[in-house]
Amino acid sequence: MNNKSIIDRIVNSILDVLPKGKNFYPLHEPSFEGNEWKYLKECLDTGWVSSVGKYVDEFEKKLADFTGAKMAIAAVNGTSALQICLKIVGVTTGDEVLTNALTFVATSNAISYCGGIPHYVDSNEKTLGLCPISLRAYLKEIAELRNNECFNRKTGNRIKALVPMHVFGHPADIDPLLEVANEFSISAVEDAAESLGSYYKGKHTGTFGKISALSFNGNKTITTGGGGAILTNDSELGRLAKHLTTTAKVPHKWEFFHDMIGYNFRLPNICAALGCAQLEQLPGFIQKKRMLAEKYKNAFNDIPEVRFVTEPSFGKSNYWLNTLIFRKDFSHLRDDLLEKTNSMGIQTRPAWRLNSDLPMFQNCPKMALPVAEYLEKSVVNIPSSSNLIPSE
Amino acid sequence: MNNKSIIDRIVNSILDVLPKGKNFYPLHEPSFEGNEWKYLKECLDTGWVSSVGKYVDEFEKKLADFTGAKMAIAAVNGTSALQICLKIVGVTTGDEVLTNALTFVATSNAISYCGGIPHYVDSNEKTLGLCPISLRAYLKEIAELRNNECFNRKTGNRIKALVPMHVFGHPADIDPLLEVANEFSISAVEDAAESLGSYYKGKHTGTFGKISALSFNGNKTITTGGGGAILTNDSELGRLAKHLTTTAKVPHKWEFFHDMIGYNFRLPNICAALGCAQLEQLPGFIQKKRMLAEKYKNAFNDIPEVRFVTEPSFGKSNYWLNTLIFRKDFSHLRDDLLEKTNSMGIQTRPAWRLNSDLPMFQNCPKMALPVAEYLEKSVVNIPSSSNLIPSE
Numbered sequence: 001m002n003n004k005s006i007i008d009r010i011v012n013s014i015l016d017v018l019p020k021g022k023n024f025y026p027l028h029e030p031s032f033e034g035n036e037w038k039y040l041k042e043c044l045d046t047g048w049v050s051s052v053g054k055y056v057d058e059f060e061k062k063l064a065d066f067t068g069a070k071m072a073i074a075a076v077n078g079t080s081a082l083q084i085c086l087k088i089v090g091v092t093t094g095d096e097v098l099t100n101a102l103t104f105v106a107t108s109n110a111i112s113y114c115g116g117i118p119h120y121v122d123s124n125e126k127t128l129g130l131c132p133i134s135l136r137a138y139l140k141e142i143a144e145l146r147n148n149e150c151f152n153r154k155t156g157n158r159i160k161a162l163v164p165m166h167v168f169g170h171p172a173d174i175d176p177l178l179e180v181a182n183e184f185s186i187s188a189v190e191d192a193a194e195s196l197g198s199y200y201k202g203k204h205t206g207t208f209g210k211i212s213a214l215s216f217n218g219n220k221t222i223t224t225g226g227g228g229a230i231l232t233n234d235s236e237l238g239r240l241a242k243h244l245t246t247t248a249k250v251p252h253k254w255e256f257f258h259d260m261i262g263y264n265f266r267l268p269n270i271c272a273a274l275g276c277a278q279l280e281q282l283p284g285f286i287q288k289k290r291m292l293a294e295k296y297k298n299a300f301n302d303i304p305e306v307r308f309v310t311e312p313s314f315g316k317s318n319y320w321l322n323t324l325i326f327r328k329d330f331s332h333l334r335d336d337l338l339e340k341t342n343s344m345g346i347q348t349r350p351a352w353r354l355n356s357d358l359p360m361f362q363n364c365p366k367m368a369l370p371v372a373e374y375l376e377k378s379v380v381n382i383p384s385s386s387n388l389i390p391s392e
Numbered sequence: 393m394n395n396k397s398i399i400d401r402i403v404n405s406i407l408d409v410l411p412k413g414k415n416f417y418p419l420h421e422p423s424f425e426g427n428e429w430k431y432l433k434e435c436l437d438t439g440w441v442s443s444v445g446k447y448v449d450e451f452e453k454k455l456a457d458f459t460g461a462k463m464a465i466a467a468v469n470g471t472s473a474l475q476i477c478l479k480i481v482g483v484t485t486g487d488e489v490l491t492n493a494l495t496f497v498a499t500s501n502a503i504s505y506c507g508g509i510p511h512y513v514d515s516n517e518k519t520l521g522l523c524p525i526s527l528r529a530y531l532k533e534i535a536e537l538r539n540n541e542c543f544n545r546k547t548g549n550r551i552k553a554l555v556p557m558h559v560f561g562h563p564a565d566i567d568p569l570l571e572v573a574n575e576f577s578i579s580a581v582e583d584a585a586e587s588l589g590s591y592y593k594g595k596h597t598g599t600f601g602k603i604s605a606l607s608f609n610g611n612k613t614i615t616t617g618g619g620g621a622i623l624t625n626d627s628e629l630g631r632l633a634k635h636l637t638t639t640a641k642v643p644h645k646w647e648f649f650h651d652m653i654g655y656n657f658r659l660p661n662i663c664a665a666l667g668c669a670q671l672e673q674l675p676g677f678i679q680k681k682r683m684l685a686e687k688y689k690n691a692f693n694d695i696p697e698v699r700f701v702t703e704p705s706f707g708k709s710n711y712w713l714n715t716l717i718f719r720k721d722f723s724h725l726r727d728d729l730l731e732k733t734n735s736m737g738i739q740t741r742p743a744w745r746l747n748s749d750l751p752m753f754q755n756c757p758k759m760a761l762p763v764a765e766y767l768e769k770s771v772v773n774i775p776s777s778s779n780l781i782p783s784e
Contacts, residue, residue, distance in 0.1 A: 032436045040432050042422045048610075076468055076618065079656040105639060105650045112653050113505075218440075218660075225660030226468065239568065247497060254730055256744040258497045261504050261752050264471040268610070278536030338646055352648040360653050 006305050007336050011322070013299040014346060014382055017292070019390065025383040027347040028321065030223045032106070034281045034392075039273035053269030055276050060229070062279045063214075067196075067232035071238030074267035074275075075245050078193040078215025078228035082110035084244050084265065085211045085230055086161060088237055089187040091116045095160035096152055096365060098186065100130055101354045103165040103371040107191050107362075108355045110213075117157065120356040123375055127312050129172025130164045136180045138367040143184055150184045155365055161187045166195035166205050168381065169320030174200045174208045181209075183382040189213075192231070196221050197286040197318035205315075208233045211241065221285055221318050221386075222278035224271040226387065247297035263330060269377060286318050288389040293319040296382070305330040321381040330376070331378040352377035398697050399728050402716070403525040405676055405691040406738060408662045409684070411782065416672025417775040419739040420713065422615045425783075426673045431665035445661030447668055452621070453608075455669045459588075461623035463630030466659035466667075467637050470620035474502035476636050477603045477622055478553060480629055481579040483508045487552035488544055488757060490578065492522055494748045494764040495557040499583050500756075502605075502748045509549065512748040512758035513783025519704050520715070523763065528572045530759040536578055542576045543712065547757055558587035559598050560773065561613070561712030562703060566592045578773045581605075582617055588613050589678040589710035597707075598623045603633065613633045613677055613710050613778075614620070614670035616663040634643040678710050680781040685711040688774070697722045713773040723770040732770060743771035751757075 001009075012262055040054065040063045048054070056074050063072035067333030076079040086332055091097055099107050101120035108118040112226040121138070124131035129371030138354040143150050143159060162181045164172045174190075181188040192198075193215035199205065206212035216224040248262025267275075293310070302306040307325045309316035334350060341348040354376050356366045393401075399586045410417055431447065448466050455464035465474040481654050483489055485507030493512035500510040511529070516523035535551060542551040554573045566582075573580040574716050584590075584598030587605035591597065598604035603624040608616040622633045651667070651754025659667075685702070692700040699717045703709035718726055726742060733740040746768050748758045 028437050032439065036436050037433065038434070041429060044428050044432070047421050048423065077656045103655070105648070106639075108658060109639070109653055109655070225662040226658065227660075247501070249497075253734060254741040255743075256497070257750070258745075259751055261501055262497070263501070264469045264498060264618075266618065268619075269664065270617040270662065274662065332561065340646060347647040350648075353650075358649070359651055364393075 003333055003336065006330070007340055010306060010337060011344070013122050013303060014049055014341065017295045017299050018170055018276035018346070019388060024031055024345040025347060026385060027381060027383055028219045028266040029347060029387065030218060030384045031281070031285070031385070031387045034272055035277040039274065039277050040270065043270045043273050045130060048269050053272070055269045055272035055350055056267055057277070059267070059272040059275045062276060066279060066282065067207060069204070069207045070233040071235060073230040073238060073241045073245060074272055075228040075230060076265045076267055077226050078213055078217065078343035079106040079110050080265040081228035081230045082107065083113045084241055084263065085189045085213050086110060086114045086116065087244065088240055089161050089210055091160045094157055094325070096155065096157045097161045097163055098135070098159060099163040100165045100167065101356045101366060101369050102128070102167065102351060102375055103191070103355060104193070104352055105355060105358065106193070107163060107165050108361050111163070116160070118355060118361055118364050119152070119159065120364065120369060122367055122369045123171065123372040125173050125371050125375070128167035128170055128375065129311065130174035130177055132173055132180055134367065137197060139180065145185055148185050152184050152365065155295055159186055160183070161189050163189050163191050165191035165193070166198060166321050168309070169194045169198050171195060171198050171200040171205050171317065173312070175316065178208060193228070194220070194317060194320045197282060199316040201314055207233060210234065210315065211237050216275060221289070221320050222275065222282055224275035224278070225266065227267045227271045227275060279311050285386040287336055288386040289319045289384065291389050292384065293322055300324065305333070321385065322384045324380045324382060325375065328376040334380060335380060338379070347383060349381050351376050395725055395728065398722070399732055400699060403732055403736070405695060406733065407539055409687045409691050410738070410775060411628065411780060412435065416737040417739060418777060419741060419773060419775055420611045421512070421777045421779065423673070423677065423777070423779045427669040428666055431669050432662065435662045435665050440661050441672070442700040445664070447661045447664035448659055449773050451664040451667045451671070454668060455621055458671060458674065459599055459623055459672060460595070461599045462625040462627060463623070465630060465633045465637060467620045467622060468657045468659055469500050469618050470605055470609065471498040472655065472657040473605035473620035473622045474499065474583055475505045476633055476655065477581045477605050478506045478508065479636065480501060480632055481581055481602055483554050485554045486549055488547065488549045490527070490551060491554055491555040492557045492559065493748045493758060494559065494743060494767055495521070495583070495747060496744055497747060497750065498585070499555060499557055500753050503555070508552070510542070510747060510753055510756050511523055511551065512756065512761060514566065514759055514761045515764040517763050517767070519564050520559035520562055521768060522569055524568035524572055526759065527569070531572065531576050537577055540577050542578050544757065551576070551577045551578055553581050554574050555583050557583035557585070558590060560701070560715050561586045561590050561592050561710040562701065563587060563592040563597050563707035565706065565711060570600060578745050585620070586612070586712045587710060589674060591708040593706055599625060600754060602626065603629050608667060612680070613712055614667065614674050616659065616667035616670070616779055619659045619663045619667060620649055627724045666671040680778040681711045681776065683781050684776065685714055697725070712776065716772045716774060717767065718770040720766065726770060726772060739775060741773050743768050
């Protein structure tokens with residue numbers, strides 16, 4: 001089959017899945033079909049729109065309930081949430097933090113805000129997340145333990161944390177990753193920005209590491225406008241996270257006493273109100289997104305040049321962004337597909353540029369990244385909004 | 393007069409000004425009497441609640457128009473805005489930044505996020521802001537210029553920036569402060585978090601230094617839920633601020649390429665929508681706040697033990713937080729007044745603890761701070777919401 005007909009077949013398969021009659025199919029758009037108006041209006045009517053108000057507490061409670069985490073702490077966005085997680089596990093100036101080369105730049109940025117140095121790890125082709133096997137082999141080679149702390153023999157820096165990011169919502173293979181982290185005395189912090197509603201062996205992503213970060217940006221499975229959260233099962237870490245995200249103010253009826261360098265990372269009440277309404281609809285969103293993925297899977301079944309990414313056997317995915325991967329030898333077709341679909345009003349996008357290739361991180365340490373490099377060249381995300389499945 | 397009768401007279405004067413019939417008079421609460429609901433509803437109806445949407449652009453344009461700044465860049469809050477300002481003028485690890493000892497902790501925090509070291513300067517009793525005279529005398533003593541950069545002779549650190557904060561909305565005496573900054577080759581960055589609607593010699597605060605920060609937290613003159621902005625008259629700095637606050641992504645129809653360590657400091661569209669509605673009402677808010685201040689001024693006129701802070705002759709204040717200062721010898725009455733008023737449902741608060749006394753900043757360099765120390769002990773902020781003046 002020639003290149004053009006491969007692209008045409010892929011486009012037709014996407015069109016088969018998409019509902020008819022729209023001019024534009026965004027990659028991911030939010031749905032506001034619940035109590036959004038009611039809750040927002042209540043914020044205005046009561047005057048509680050900002051840092052104080054019942055919706056922040058309610059949102060945190062609902063999030064903890066949904067994910068099964070002991071504590072959830074709302075934050076102003078996912079990047080800020082991750083920054084606080086890294087601070088809390090003790091990442092400080094000069095520490096290396098192992099993470100995906102294939103991730104949104106926020107992961108590397110959050111590490112750098114703490115003075116840390118991203119240290120890039122290769123991906124697993126199946127999960128798109130960190131590969132525990134190559135990570136372990138690599139650490140055997142470059143890392144050593146001194147006084148129960150891990151050091152990079154080549155750079156001399158401490159390796160303080162491991163940040164597995166659940167790519168496009170698909171759960172990474174957490175258990176063996178945690179094993180490696182334990183073996184090398186490295187703290188695990190999940191970047192679950194994309195994986196609200198995704199599970200690993202029946203447990204919600206973001207509840208495995210010491211502490212983890214979620215995101216509710218406008219393009220995510222649920223949105224708070226902009227927002228994020230920290231999950232942890234350790235109440236002490238949770239309390240510290242709350243303290244750090246709220247300017248480290250020591251409670252007092254009128255005194256302004258702050259006992260640490262804190263952050264203004266509170267989620268505004270108005271954003272939390274939106275989040276409460278969205279969380280109520282989350283199970284429905286996920287059901288629809290999974291139905292959409294099932295449709296895509298069937299539609300691409302007989303196109304051998306691409307693989308449609310499906311959830312791993314050990315987990316359940318929210319299918320945040322549905323993902324096609326050109327098989328080896330066909331990666332050169334990626335840009336043709338991006339051009340064709342976007343010109344037709346079907347919004348698609350490639351994977352992120354590897355963080356290890358961005359100018360500000362290009363000198364950071366990294367292992368060989370053959371899988372990440374292949375994925376970078378070969379991935380195309382396709383429209384994934386829950387509203388592409390009509391309500392009954 | 394005994395202490396109790398002094399407190400009683402003050403409380404009665406406050407009650408004379410406050411409208412009757414409420415159980416609780418907050419220190420500062422927002423008013424939503426304009427297009428807030430209309431604009432919020434439009435965000436929900438169109439699905440644009442997050443990082444993209446027309447309200448962010450509109451809010452930035454309206455802010456630039458209102459303040460007369462060439463550019464306004466919306467940000468997620470005032471602390472983040474100030475952090476970006478400091479980055480942009482080049483504050484980096486080990487640099488000292490001169491600022492108010494008497495300020496909200498966010499000023500010092502923002503400095504520290506850049507790796508900077510706050511260096512505390514005394515206040516002026518009249519303006520409550522930085523004192524240009526004692527600053528100049530102090531710098532003569534401790535600073536020296538090398539290759540047109542300012543260094544602290546005692547610590548050896550570079551002194552990179554001067555951050556005058558306009559306390560409680562009252563404009564600091566900017567001209568002589570800028571003169572000192574110029575004389576010592578220090579970049580001026582105004583912390584105008586509290587002074588939206590305040591003017592110095594007819595020009596809006598925040599338009600004097602190289603670049604400056606505003607805040608729209610829930611307790612401010614206008615609110616966006618949580619939010620802030622950067623003002624500058626330098627288009628190049630403005631463009632850089634926009635780039636840095638939006639993850640430093642290089643525009644492309646689908647590629648994710650970022651060329652600097654950027655920040656996720658975008659203001660959500662939903663917050664900007666609230667801000668647009670609030671900005672429309674700002675002139676009215678300020679008019680009422682100034683009327684309220686006038687009433688307080690008259691009410692306290694014959695209580696010699698306190699001074700009610702009025703705007704300086706060179707400027708116009710938004711009277712964000714109305715401020716009483718116990719005259720020397722009466723500061724010991726502050727806590728009695730705080731106790732009494734708060735127990736009656738009249739929310740009052742003291743000034744912030746001096747940042748130079750907070751545990752994380754107590755070893756930072758500082759000049760003698762006699763005025764700031766006096767103000768810290770003697771200031772009480774009293775209810776200041778615009779809605780304390782009834783609409784006609």
